[in-house]
Amino acid sequence: MLKGHQSWLFENHPVIAGTAAIVGPFEGLGPLAHDFDIVHGDLRLGQDSWEKAERTLLEEAANLAIEKAKITKESINFLVGGDLMNQIISSTFAARTLQIPYLGVFGACSTSMESLAIAANLINSRSAKYVMSSACSHNATAEKQFRYPTEYGSQKPPTAQFSVTGAGTCVLTQQGDGPYVTSATIGRVVDMGISDPFNMGAAMAPAAVDTILAHFRDFRMEPGYYDLIVTGDLSKVGYAIANELFEKHKFPIHQTVYKDCGMMIYDYEKQQVQAGASGAGCSATVTYGHLLRRMREKELNRILVVATGALLSPISFQQGETIPCIAHAVSIENEVRKL
Known part of the structure; x- marks a missing residue:
């Protein structure tokens, strides 16, 4: 239901059935390390490129969220997700592997809530029974695309930020105990x-x-x-x-x-x-x-x-x-x- 000028009220209460958060080694050194499902010790995740590592992060997070929701991959009606790569290739290639009907979205670092809002609207309107939302990034892929190659080792000003290596996924459904x-x-x-x-x-x-x-x-x-x-x-x-x-x-x-x-x-x-x-x-x-x-x-x-x-x-x-x-x-x- 539309509220005001630019908001939705989800009167049918989409339920978070399962979530997953998987990160890289640097994030595992931070204060929230124990709240992540998996902390990888290898920034490449055993892959031969940073981009393949980012895709692998998302695939792992998707499969884990499905497992925690206690459903099968085939139960998911739609996957809504995106990332920072050109043509959101991490999400698209992960969707290729997962074989879930896919809506790719780009909101840069706002993608996590953009995808969750769209997923919730699909559940709220009864257009789907299960929808997954997702977002991911990788420090090395973001540096390579938006700034300088990682090998360059450039100095950064105090205003610069450090891109997170991680993927987060959420499975929404129509009924349950919340959140x-x-x-x-x-x-x-x-x-x-x-x-x-x-x-x-x-x-x-x-x-x-x-x-x-x-x-x-x-x-x-x-x-x-x-x-x-x-x-x-x-x-x-x-x-x-x-x-x-x-x-x-x-x-x-x-x-x-x-x-x-x-x-x-x-x-x-x-x-x-x-x-x-x-x-x-x-x-x-x-x-x-x-x-x-x-x-x-x-x-x-x-x-x-x-x-x-x-x-x-x-x-x-x-x-x-x-x-x-x-x-x-x-x-x-x-x-x-x-x-």
Whole structure:
């Protein structure tokens, strides 16, 4: 059901039946390591290219989520997913292996919640019985495509971010005990004129704030409704800017706990990650690993995940274009929402 101008209320309460979060070795050194299903010790996962390793991450996460949902692969009606590679090849090639009817989506690092919102809408409308959403990234593939070859070893400024090697998947269905996907707000493209690919947090922060403001405007709620609001990968720079923008808009973000996945997955003291984490796998693994674990243990009951994405490409950067950004918000709750 449409709420307000750009939000969906899922009145049929899509149920999270199974999730999986699989990461690489560097993520396994961070503070959330115990919340991931699998931590690989080999960045290549035994493959002969970074791209094949990323695809393997996603295939493993998909199969594990299906196993945890206690269904068969043949039960999945649709797979909705994407990644950062040109033509989203990691997701497409994984879908080739999985042989599940496939909807490929691209929202850069916002893909985790874009895919979850679409999957929830398919379940809510009774267009499917089981839908899987997914997102993945790999540090070496992202570096090679968007910045410099990994062998180059270039120095990075403090505003730069470190792409997560990881894949997160979620199986939704029509009935069950929860957690439930209760609503979603689809973001607008926001471009504040930033063109530096090493300062993505600053570029994405206005889009995150725009979507969060729209979510609470459409549902006529206060932020205190949620136990936690978490953005996808603004990291230190973008997180600080977002807080400044909330203050400028007089939005009472202090009523809830506000964090950023890009600041949660790594240890700033021990791991050299500049401003923090980025990548489509960042919010996917933190949400489907750490946050869902906390929800299952009732540490959290209502969360709003706002995945953020910078919609640039190597071509647009080379042509001097600015960086359009977007954010999509999805609410996950342990109890059915009554609005």
